[in-house]
Amino acid sequence: MQDNTDLTAPDRSGNEAAATGSPRLPLVVYILGLGTFLMLTTEFVVAGILPDVAADLQISLAQAGSLITVFAIGMVVGAPVMTMLTVRLSTRLTLIFALVIFVAGHILVAVGADFTQIMLARFITALATGAFWAVAAVVATRAAGPSLGSRAVGIVGAGGSLATVLGVPLGAYVAQLVGWRGTFWALAFAATLVAALVIRQVPADAPDHTPSSIGSQLAGLRSARLWLVLLACAATSGGVLAVYSFITPLLTDRAGVPASMVPLALTGFGIGSFIGTLLGGRLGDTRPHAVTIVTPAITTVLMLAIFLLSESPRAMIAAVVALGLFGLSANSVLIHLAVRFAGTAATLGSALSVAAFNVGTAVATPIAGAALISPLGLDGPAAVGTVLVALALLPTIALAQIRRREAAATRTAARARRADRSPLTA
Template identity: 60%
Template sequence: MVATHAAGPGSGARAMGVIGTGGSLATVLGVPAGTVISQAFGWRGTFWSLAVAATVVAILIACIIPHDAAASGRGALRSSMSGLLSGRLWLALLACLTTSGGVLATYTFITPILTQQAGIPAAYVPAVLTGFGIGSLVGTLLGGRFGDAHPGLITILVPATTSVILLLIATVATAPAGMIGLVVLLGLFGLSANGVLIHLAVHHAGPAAPLGSALSVSAFNAGTAITTPIAGAALGTPLGIHGPSIIGAIIVSLTLIPTITLAVLRKR
């Protein structure tokens, strides 16, 4: 909410894209940095470093974030709750659930997919995951960059492309080089529309904008919680190691139902 307010009208999706890069940078830098610190100062050193960093960030927030930005969108409870009646809000939340759930249902099992399906040595898996993180960083920035002007295009193109990538991972990616390329592309496309979806949820929630923001993150988490066990169960079926990718592709493709509906409603 603070980022959207600070960015001003017409830049909400771009602001959320910038915010989303924090998560992407965490996957690229967090694990290596934590490992280096733990090797130098012991495993407790990583936690002490995080505690110091969090304290510094808290001080910066208190000094820099405008007080009126925190109050933006706050109003009477009845008025705020009325915003939850928006059908477009729930379409955006459904898209949050399926797009994140499908990608992470596959990503949860990415190590056995890389090692057993493509024959990539376990020692190289962290490097492949770093490639995923870099792709996610770039994709999140690009999704936010174009999301304000073309929200319908981004929220339709991204899940459609992601579904194809997941199907390719499940069916044709047996060579290490091909699998690595597809995993990087999955990072580039898979979650790059999330910032736009959060922005849409906030926008369509109206007076319930803070709740819309909170519910969108809850929808991402709910998608992961619901779909990951399904993908895991697929490992015990004839699909085997290909199961998580196929399940992920099906779930992500369901995102097209709410996003196409939102695009049609927006055009009308």
């Protein structure tokens, strides 16, 4: 994959946003957002069709649920590994390659009769998904130009957020009409259309690009700031998902919210997440460190409110919706920072941020599950989430301090240069 493009330079495809400084984003950014919409839909759609899958394959619900787990594992592995394996390919070709594998994986699931075969197909699909996410963030950043990079990544991330609001319910509806396999056929068809749009709209890499090497990719890992961003990614997603994974029993069994209200609360979370991702990306272009500090700070307060007010139905529903608005809204900014701090290994930085989000989820969710059988009971996940999100403040504050020191040093050097050029006075 060719990573040597300067992400602060104007995009050479001639798009309006990069060339003129206009606030309009190029069409390719929205196409990539549509791609991530499909990627996150397929990751979580199994939750909406779980009983159908289990009944058809004659397996338990727990076994059917492992189709979600294996996908998350594939995302963790796929993002960095596929980035390294495609290091010699152009970003455009990598996106197409990932979508082709995505389509093939869904066809294998749709026609599969053996559970092991379907598990393998889901894992392979997740590898492609990880690669697509990583490259999409870099392509969107380049296409948008330096002044709109975070906003562009926010649009790409919002596609994933929209999946929980629109994609998963649509997938469940399709399953009710034509069976759960029809959902995977529909996703394969939609991904084929996205691949056609990528072929048409994603520009080829600049002629002066030279393929990067694995060595140059690994050199990007020396950046201490990159690792601080990755720690923030893991802590943020882990903390939020620790609560969200168990939000239904928390709402119904602890807060006494009627089961009929739970879908509305989750929809509120999804809509809040969609809006928060867009706003976070927009603000991240001018105040990235403010976004990455304020967001986890507010989220920590919301987590604490869920822990302390868990017996109040109204407070819980309000807190869940607010958690959607703030909880993951800094993710696109963190991805953008990872791309920036990785230097020439931009795609690997993006890939590692995607992996870090999933690592945080994979680690935090079982800890939150174990907390359920602790003396804290149903309040356990909220306690775990509060601690984890609060820990995200440590790396984000450190990043802001590093930036502040660099800015101070730059101002001092500028004053010194001006003093040297000033004429001597008696």
